[in-house]
Amino acid sequence: MHKKLFIPGPTEVRREVLEAQAKWMIGHRMNEFSELFYSVTEKVKKALGTKNHVFIFTSSATGVMEGTLRNVVEKKFLSTICGAFSERWYKIGLANGKEGDVIEVEWGKAIKPDMIEEKLKTGKYEAVLVTYNETSTGVMNPLKEIGEMMKNYPDVLLLVDAVSAMMGAPIKPEEWGIDVVFASVQKAFALPPGLTVTVVSEKAIEKAKKVKNRGYYFDFLGMLKKYEEKHQTPATPAVSLLYAMDYQMDRILEEGVEARYKRHAVMAEFTRKWALKHGFEMFPEKGYESPTVSTIKNTKGFSVKDLNKELAKRGYAISNGYGKLKEQTFRIGHMGDVTLFELKELLWHIEEIWNLK
Amino acid sequence: MHKKLFIPGPTEVRREVLEAQAKWMIGHRMNEFSELFYSVTEKVKKALGTKNHVFIFTSSATGVMEGTLRNVVEKKFLSTICGAFSERWYKIGLANGKEGDVIEVEWGKAIKPDMIEEKLKTGKYEAVLVTYNETSTGVMNPLKEIGEMMKNYPDVLLLVDAVSAMMGAPIKPEEWGIDVVFASVQKAFALPPGLTVTVVSEKAIEKAKKVKNRGYYFDFLGMLKKYEEKHQTPATPAVSLLYAMDYQMDRILEEGVEARYKRHAVMAEFTRKWALKHGFEMFPEKGYESPTVSTIKNTKGFSVKDLNKELAKRGYAISNGYGKLKEQTFRIGHMGDVTLFELKELLWHIEEIWNLK
Numbered sequence: 230m231h232k233k234l235f236i237p238g239p240t241e242v243r244r245e246v247l248e249a250q251a252k253w254m255i256g257h258r259m260n261e262f263s264e265l266f267y268s269v270t271e272k273v274k275k276a277l278g279t280k281n282h283v284f285i286f287t288s289s290a291t292g293v294m295e296g297t298l299r300n301v302v303e304k305k306f307l308s309t310i311c312g313a314f315s316e317r318w319y320k321i322g323l324a325n326g327k328e329g330d331v332i333e334v335e336w337g338k339a340i341k342p343d344m345i346e347e348k349l350k351t352g353k354y355e356a357v358l359v360t361y362n363e364t365s366t367g368v369m370n371p372l373k374e375i376g377e378m379m380k381n382y383p384d385v386l387l388l389v390d391a392v393s394a395m396m397g398a399p400i401k402p403e404e405w406g407i408d409v410v411f412a413s414v415q416k417a418f419a420l421p422p423g424l425t426v427t428v429v430s431e432k433a434i435e436k437a438k439k440v441k442n443r444g445y446y447f448d449f450l451g452m453l454k455k456y457e458e459k460h461q462t463p464a465t466p467a468v469s470l471l472y473a474m475d476y477q478m479d480r481i482l483e484e485g486v487e488a489r490y491k492r493h494a495v496m497a498e499f500t501r502k503w504a505l506k507h508g509f510e511m512f513p514e515k516g517y518e519s520p521t522v523s524t525i526k527n528t529k530g531f532s533v534k535d536l537n538k539e540l541a542k543r544g545y546a547i548s549n550g551y552g553k554l555k556e557q558t559f560r561i562g563h564m565g566d567v568t569l570f571e572l573k574e575l576l577w578h579i580e581e582i583w584n585l586k
Numbered sequence: 587m588h589k590k591l592f593i594p595g596p597t598e599v600r601r602e603v604l605e606a607q608a609k610w611m612i613g614h615r616m617n618e619f620s621e622l623f624y625s626v627t628e629k630v631k632k633a634l635g636t637k638n639h640v641f642i643f644t645s646s647a648t649g650v651m652e653g654t655l656r657n658v659v660e661k662k663f664l665s666t667i668c669g670a671f672s673e674r675w676y677k678i679g680l681a682n683g684k685e686g687d688v689i690e691v692e693w694g695k696a697i698k699p700d701m702i703e704e705k706l707k708t709g710k711y712e713a714v715l716v717t718y719n720e721t722s723t724g725v726m727n728p729l730k731e732i733g734e735m736m737k738n739y740p741d742v743l744l745l746v747d748a749v750s751a752m753m754g755a756p757i758k759p760e761e762w763g764i765d766v767v768f769a770s771v772q773k774a775f776a777l778p779p780g781l782t783v784t785v786v787s788e789k790a791i792e793k794a795k796k797v798k799n800r801g802y803y804f805d806f807l808g809m810l811k812k813y814e815e816k817h818q819t820p821a822t823p824a825v826s827l828l829y830a831m832d833y834q835m836d837r838i839l840e841e842g843v844e845a846r847y848k849r850h851a852v853m854a855e856f857t858r859k860w861a862l863k864h865g866f867e868m869f870p871e872k873g874y875e876s877p878t879v880s881t882i883k884n885t886k887g888f889s890v891k892d893l894n895k896e897l898a899k900r901g902y903a904i905s906n907g908y909g910k911l912k913e914q915t916f917r918i919g920h921m922g923d924v925t926l927f928e929l930k931e932l933l934w935h936i937e938e939i940w941n942l943k
Contacts, residue, residue: 231610239825242611250826251604253588254596254778256903287780288645291821292803326799415822421611423644423780423824442683444801446649464648465772467780467824468596469607546613 232541233567235575236548237364237393237522239415239422240565242473246420249476250469257465267460269471272478273426276486277395279402282429284452285474287467290392290413293425294318295325296447297388297409298356300437302327306388307354309333309340313365313551318358318390330354336554337524339517340370342378349382355436356386356408362394365551367524367560368513369398376405386433392416395426396481397493397521397564408433414470417493417521419565420477423470480566493520496563496572500525503576507585512558521564524550526557531583533559539582545575589898590924592932593905594721594750594879596772596779597922599830603777606833607826614825620817626828627813629835630783633843634752636759639786641809642831644824647749647770650782651675652682653804654745654766655713657794659684663745664711666690666697670722670908675715675747687711693911694881696874697727699735706739712793713743713765719751722908724881724917725870726755733762743790749773752783753838754850754878754921765790771827774850774878776922777834780827837923850877853920853929857882860933864942869915878921881907883914888940890916896939902932 234241255261266285273283286293298306298321308319310333322329330353332344345357357379362369372389379387389410391400397417402410408430415422429449437449445451451463481489500523501511512524527533533549533556540547550558563572579585591598612618623642630640643650655663655678665676667690679686687710689701702714714736719726729746736744746767748757754774759767765787772779786806794806802808808820838846857880858868869881884890890906890913897904907915920929936942 232612234611234613236613236615239611239613239822244608247608247610247826250607250778251601253604254591254599254772255589256591256593256596256905257779258593259903288649288803289821289823292645292649295801295803321802324800324802324805413822415611421607421824421826422614422822423827443681444652445678445681446645446652448681464646465596465770465779466646467778467827469604469778470780470824470826546616548613 230544232544232546233571234546235562235567236546237416237560237562237564240417240419240562241567242419242421243566246473246477249473250421252469252472255468257461257468262468263460265471265475266462266466269475269478270456272475272482276478276481277400277402277428279428281402282434282453284427284429284449284456285466285471286425286427286447287423288425289422290390290411290425291317292447293411293427294390295321296444297411298322298327299325299442299444299447300449301386301388301409301433301440302356303440304328305330305354306356306358307332307345307348308358309345309360311338311340311360311366311368311370312336312363314390314392315358315360315363318360336366337368337512338514339368340375342371342374345375346378349385354385356388358388359390361389361391361400362398362519362521364393364522365554366513367519367522368517369394369519370517373405376407380406386436393521393564396486396489399490402428402430414474417564418477420474421470423467424474492569493564496569497521497523499569499572500561500563507580522560522562524558524560527559532556536579536582540578543578545578587901589901589903590928591903592919592924593903594773594917594919594921597774597776597919598924599776599778600923603830603834606830607778609826609829612825614818614822619825622828622832623819623823624817626832626835629832629839633835633838634757634759634785636785638759639791639810641784641786641806641813642823642828643782643784643804644780645782646779647747647768647782648674649804650768650784651747652678653801654768655679655684656682656799656801656804657797657806658743658745658766658790659713660797661685662687662711663713663715664689664702664705665715666702666717668695668697668717668723668725668727669693669720671747671749672717672720675717693723694725694869695871696725697732699728699731702732703735706742711742713745715745716747718746718748718757719755719876719878721750721879722911723870724876724879725874726751726876727874730762733764737763743793750878750921753843753846756847759785759787771831774921775834777831778827780824781831849926850921853926854878854880856926856929857918857920864937879917879919881915881917884916889913893936893939897935900935902935
């Protein structure tokens with residue numbers, strides 16, 4: 230049975246988008262491919278309103294988390310840890326032989342610009358890593374404000390994991406001073422997983438030119454060269470996923486990104502009100518709740534596992550809390566193409582299963 | 587217009603396989619995914635007759651070329667260069683800060699066991715890199731014989747790029763003493779690109795445990811842990827491509843791998859005879875011609891570019907020579923699911939366009 234996905238990724242993909250994958254295969258060195266890849270790339274630039282470089286890697290975002298550090302950090306970075314994925318990024322840095330210092334807040338809290346600025350004053354860092362939307366806790370960090378603050382530190386790069394945010398919440402690479410920002414497409418893009426969009430500033434490109442052992446598969450300079458030469462990629466890309474992405478980018482542009490961000494904000498607000506009305510509490514610090522995934526405290530001690538089993542029978546899936554938050558919280562993803570009506574339908578089922586008044 | 591692909595990858599993918607991608611999306615932490623991933627992985631093991639570990643990465647093989655070196659080579663490897671892709675692998679090693687020595691033969695020639703053995707006697711190497719089927723020249727290197735010879739050097743790992751070979755030609759990981767062998771699925775698997783199958787011996791796993799800075803995305807130990815725990819992957823995999831792969835592995839097992847290898851050998855032999863009959867010559871050294879891609883010397887000085895333009899109108903695509911071999915050779919890929927009948931049809935069109943007697 231098809232379960233509609235209200236998990237924080239992969240998200241629900243529309244039938245016509247799934248079917249767009251099934252076009253006949255083409256060669257990645259043929260003109261047809263260059264046209265396709267150019268089309269997808271330019272549509273992403275248009276949606277984000279950016280003139281920065283856009284690279285689309287065949288990998289999950291985890292690969293690009295690694296690639297970003299290998300491209301632009303020679304030695305020392307500053308991590309901001311507020312959940313499982315920001316912690317993963319830090320560990321990836323260490324697994325690649327880089328040195329990292331850490332700002333860490335309790336899960337559920339947000340990273341504030343002044344926390345970062347205090348560390349930056351030491352002058353020790355080449356880059357700051359920020360997780361825009363921490364999928365494990367449902368916290369959205371104040372990226373715009375962090376970017377503003379970092380304009381006082383022009384030698385330090387701002388690197389952003391926007392995995393569960395891009396296309397669901399505003400991101401302005403140039404205006405906010407973001408040097409690298411990436412997101413996999415199985416979240417708010419509402420596409421099947423396997424591709425990661427990466428937006429790279431000229432400053433980051435210049436930095437990469439000075440970094441040794443950048444590796445090959447995620448090398449920004451290799452991607453740039455091949456794109457500029459022929460609108461192609463150095464290695465064979467996932468052509469069928471790009472078919473679906475080209476189709477979906479048209480749908481996103483047709484909705485309009487501002488309308489899309491608004492839809493996400495409305496769904497998030499509806500979910501929060503629903504949670505409070507039924508006596509739950511929000512897990513994130515007030516004012517920093519994510520517009521794409523709501524993490525709700527399981528204050529009533531229900532079994533989230535049993536809830537999901539019952540929802541499965543009715544054709545839905547939500548997520549339990551992440552890692553140590555399992556059963557203490559539950560997460561409802563409302564991102565991608567799902568509508569407020571579909572969300573209301575899901576919440577109605579939860580009310581019925583848990584017998585909420 | 588749909589062009590049937592006789593290029594050396596991506597290869598033609600059957601309509602029903604393309605459509606298998608379009609199933610509803612599932613979460614990669616749901617039981618449905620574990621079942622899917624286990625199913626695909628075990629079918630690959632069955633097809634290869636191996637008990638070694640099988641990891642399926644979401645990336646092109648280029649990523650795993652890099653990952654393999656990062657996993658199991660601390661310092662020094664020996665490359666065997668006989669074309670563009672074996673050279674790429676060497677460069678990837680250097681781009682990751684490893685040291686590499688090189689055995690190099692003229693393009694079109696094969697790598698022989700004694701060339702490698704001479705170097706191995708120095709005792710300087712942790713691993714030998716062999717490209718089983720060099721896609722740029724159409725040469726198949728004698729992997730089985732290389733593996734036999736290397737049994738005298740048990741401390742040296744044998745790492746194999748089998749990109750345009752796996753599922754089109756025999757590979758026996760244990761019997762031939764191969765420690766790592768990988769292939770992307772858009773070649774003889776006849777699938778859309780985006781996944782890379784990697785077969786890893788216990789010896790390679792033990793070596794990886796001693797290597798630092800293995801990285802994260804392509805880390806064998808991370809893949810092993812997550813597979814053994816839950817039949818899952820550390821990062822989000824390309825679910826829709828795995829749907830197609832699960833379906834296609836059934837088709838491959840139904841044909842039978844021996845029959846599949848035989849079909850490839852028959853198509854290759856037919857193509858060689860056709861080439862010679864029409865006054866062309868084969869580019870590869872005699873006895874080392876690839877069963878999956880035939881590289882033919884353009885002894886008549888026809889325009890390969892124009893041929894492909896005309897073939898395009900008739901619904902076919904072949905490949906020009908690779909890099910410096912452009913227009914000096916042309917390449918006909920006969921791998922994956924294409925049949926001898928389809929190949930004959932293609933060759934008939936070439937005869938007609940070039941007015942061959």
